[in-house]
Amino acid sequence: MDNLPFTFLDSFAFWNKPQEDIEQCTDAEREKLFGQAYRPKFFPKDQLPHNLSEYIQQLKYVLVGMNPGNAIAEHPQEPFLNFHGSKNSADYRLAAAVYGTKLWGSLMTDLSQQIQSDSTKVRIDANDVQALEHHLDALGVAQDAVLVALGQTTFNNLNKFAQRKVLYIPHYSNSNNGSGDNRWDAKRVHSRILTMTK
Structure with a gap:
């Protein structure tokens, strides 16, 4: 992996693609098909570029979650x-x-290394954000790369303490019971991503 200092928090936004033609699907239909094609505890390494160092340096966005859930211990x-x-x-x-x-x-990563599925028990502060940005620097992520927070708590902390620009999308978890802009909705989230990354 080009001897880059990846941690267990790091991944990339690549997943198995459905075999069906999804280009003309609605957002809800596409989400259902990705669910059917999903392979648990599997990362599609064949989608990774050959030169990861060069690839990471050119990335414009980093997806940032709050912390890994308890299930990561079983990976x-x-x-x-x-x-x-x-x-x-x-x-x-x-x-x-x-x-x-x-x-x-x-690139995808989490803000805290604390393994905890109950997000109300996770405490984030400026040190976590600083550690995240130092980690991104060590990987070679550009200073002008945009951090895309997954969920309101992650956004609030990144927006308060991060040096890089921060954007927001709702968290994808099934337990996301937010309302309005904080609630997961396939169509609204996909449209939001397209708009904010123009």
Whole structure:
């Protein structure tokens, strides 16, 4: 992997693509098909570019979650499985939302290393954000790369402390019971991504 300092939090926004023609699907249909094509605890290494160092330096976006859930402890010891867990983690919803946008293929990571599925028990502060940005610098991510926060709590902390520009999309989790702009909706999230990455 080009000897880059990846951690267990890091991954890329690549997933198995449905075999069906999804170009003319509605957003909800595309999400369903990505769910059917989803392979739990599997990262499609064949989609990674050959020269990761060069690829990372050219990235315009980094998707940032808050922290890994408890299920990550059950993952095989293979790289890039964060955000590629069991199907009930609903990672396929994120896959469907970023497919066909500039976020497909982005670097993905979490803001905190704390493994905890109950997000109310996770505390984030300026040190976490600083550590994240130091990690991105070490990987070679450009200073002008945009951080795309997954969820309101992650956005609030990144927006308050990060040096890089920060954008927001709702979290894809099935437990996201937010309302309005914070609620996951396949069509609205996909449209939001297309608009904010023009």
